[in-house]
Amino acid sequence: MINFNGKLVAETNVISLENRGYKYGDAIFETLKVVHGKIFFWEDHYFRLMASMRIMRMEIPMDFTMEFLEAEVLKTINTNGLAKSSARVRINVDRGEGGKYRPISKTISYTMVAEALPSSFYELSTAKPYLVDLYKDFYVAPGLLSTLKTNNKAINVLGSIYAEENDFDNCLLLNTNKNVVEALNGNIFLVKGEHIKTPPLEDGCLKGIMRKQIIEVIANSGDYMVEEASISPFELQKADELFITNVIVGIQPILTYRKKEFSTSLTADILKRLNTKLRLAQL
Template identity: 35%
Template sequence: MKIIFNQKCIEENQLVINYTENNYFSGDFVNGFCWLFQNKLLYWEYVYFQLMASMRKMRIDIPLAFTPELFEDQIKILSEKLNTTEGRVKITIYRNIQNHPPSFIIQILPHKNFFVTTENEVDVYKEILIYPNLLSDLLIYQPLNSIAEQYAIENELQDVILLNSEKRIARSVLGNIFLIQDNMIVSPPTTEGAIQSVLKKNYILFLREKTNYIFKEAPISPFEAQSADEFFILSDENGLLPVTRLRKKVFKKDQTRLLTKKFIGYSLE
C-alpha cells in the first residue's frame, strides 16, 4: 500500500523511522481523519484547522509550508496513485528531533461503509477514568484507549463506554456517544471527556438545520444510556456505529439509519 511521507509517495513497507526519533514512538503526534467520497474530501477545512489547533495544543511547531493546499494536493496525488476515489484519509504529524520540522504521513485507509451494519455490543469500562483536560479531547495517543480496546476484545465486545471522573459517560474508545429518546438527541460535551470531532460538529449542524430533533450537549449517566430508544457512536475514523446491545438492553437502529442516510446527503451538498 502506498503512502505519503513528507511529500514523497512510497510503499508503506519502505517507511523507515529512525529509532532515535523517539517522539514518534512515544506517541508524540496528532492525528486527523477525513472521508474521501466520490473524490470529494468531506469537511476538509474543518479537518485541517482542527489538526493545526491540535498541533498548537501539543506545542508542535507548524511550518509555514503546512497549508491546506499542501495537504490537499498530497492527498490527491496519493488517491491517484492508489486509483481510488473513496476511502478514509488519515494524517499523522509527529514532532521531530530538535531544530527539525515535524514530519507527516498520509494514508488512505480502505473504504468502508459510513454506516456500520454489523451488530455492535458494548459495555461500561470502569477500571480507568477520563479526567477532562486540555489534551483529553484530542486525537492523540491515549493509553486508556489501548487498554480499554483490549478489554473489549477479551469480552467479545465491539466497543466500550468510558467514564469520566464523575462516573458519567465521556465517550467510547471509537468515538463520541449519542442517545436518541423520543425527539431528543443528547451527547456529552468535551467538558465531560468527549473528543473534539469534525464529524460531530457537522452532525450537530445537520440535526439543527435539517431535522425536527431537539439536540443538546449534556452530561449522561450510564443508567440514562440504558433507557434510551437508540444509541450510536460517531467516529471520525470509523463512521457511525449503531449500538445494538448494552448489557441486557437491546436497541433499535431505525432512526439512526434514516438520520445517517440524510446526513450523508447533507455532507455531499
C-alpha cells in the first residue's frame, strides 16, 4: 500500500499520464531511513524538503508541518507491516496535473512508498571489491538546482547503465568545470592522511543529509580535519581512502579506482562514530 495525499491505496492506477512529475520531472523527493518507527535525521529531511519546495516555487500547503508529514510517514510504515523493522520511505512531491511547462494550478500532490531494508544501523561493506570509475559522457551543471533531489535524474540513470555495462559498482560524476562532484547515488569524500575533503555545494553536488551528518561527525571528532573544496580527478589516485555517503547505506567505501586500491581504517572509524551518534539520539 502507498500513501497518496493521505489516503492508503493500492500501488496501481495512482499517478495519471497528466501528472507533472511524470510528464516534466516537475517533482522533488526525499529518501528516508526509518528504524522501529524512528525516522533518521527527520528534522534535516523536513527542512531540506521545505527549502527545495521554495526553490522550485511550489506553494507549501498549510498542513505540511513536520508533525503532519512524520505522522503520514509512520502511517505508511505501519500499514505495510514495517513498524518494528527497518524501512526505506520515499516521499515524492509534485504539482499535480495540468499545464504544459507552465503549471496552471498551485495544487500540491504527494506520495509515500515504503519498502523493507535488511539492517537497522550502518555497516561497513567490504565483502567484495567496490570498483568505481568516472562517468564522462555528460556533466553536472554547478548551481543551486543541482543540489536538489528532483525527478530530473537523467545523468544518474545514464551513468548507472554505463556502470552496469562496464562492471563498475558505481561511477563518479563531474561538473562542467571537470571537478568530481558526487557519486551516482551519494556524496563523495576523499581522505588524505587526517585531512578529509568533500566537494562544496557550489560545485553542484547534492545537498545530502548524510553528507551533513558526516561533516559534523568529522568536525566534532577532534582527530580529523574536514574541508569543503573542489576535488580534481587527479586527486583520486593520490588519496588514501575514498567513500560515498547516503542515508540508506550510511558510508560505502570505494575499494578500487583505476587499479588503485584504498584502505578503509579511517572510514571505519567515522562509521563507528556515526552509529554511536545515532544510538545516543535514540536514548
